[in-house]
Amino acid sequence: MNTPNKLSNAQPLQRIGILGGTFDPIHYGHILPAIETAKWLTLDSLHLMPAHIPPHKASTIASPEQRMQMVKIACQHHPLLAMDNRELLRNKPSYTVDTLQELKQEHKNSQLFFVMGMDSLLNFTRWHQWQEILTLCHLVVNIRPGYQSSQHLSTISPSLTQHLVESITELASLEAGKIIIHQQLALDISSTELRAEIANSSFNPDKIPRAVIEYIQQQQLYQQQD
Ligand SMILES: Nc1ncnc2c1ncn2[C@@H]1O[C@H](COP(=O)(O)OP(=O)(O)OP(=O)(O)O)[C@@H](O)[C@H]1O
């Protein structure tokens, strides 16, 4: 396993964020915290990356193409966000370690920040080569309703707590290896709940960008319960 480099001040760094997800469908619980995170960390860009075959999910309702289109539409009016379809182009499970290695090859002089919700952090030590992931990027964890209490923080694996830092200045001098909790707006929105709400017509349109709703309607997605 590699050890993350200490950064020298002389290096002009590209600061790249990645928010991977199933995005079935994408919603404001992804988009608004992503924009806040990009601003907070002064990222140059934040890649929204639909997973082709999410490693820990059995299947998806929308196709990879439909999930990609929804992400593309959602990025349209946000200059910091960009749809990145590299995982969709790999016909195998979307292991984050492979993606980060590829990004590092492409952007040699970069600092990578993998963004996730607190629910993802709680499972992180089950991810493929999770220790290697921490040599490639910092993790930025957004709080989520139901996952923000100290009770949940205390369930984080002890092997992860040693990576936790409290302020972004502690990330600045290291290429990778730290985990920071981003205490920001916590939006109670999830794709699973949205699919159920669309299927039984109890859906609140404020939770998804209008253009994505139009795409869902046009494609007749999520008309039936999963
Ligand atoms: N409301 C939210 N606030 C903060 N992070 C979120 C929120 N919703 C999703 N995320 C994070 O975005 C990433 C991708 O999420 P995903 O596409 O699986 O959506 P989801 O809403 O969590 O779906 P599901 O309901 O199936 O769990 C994950 O790291 C997840 O933790």
Ligand SMILES: O=C(O)c1ccc[n+]([C@@H]2O[C@H](COP(=O)([O-])O)[C@@H](O)[C@H]2O)c1
């Ligand atoms: O690499 C892994 O083992 C791994 C395991 C679970 C999730 N991930 C990634 O985490 C992101 C969010 O996943 P999900 O299932 O919550 O949509 C997405 O980019 C997945 O590819 C990655």
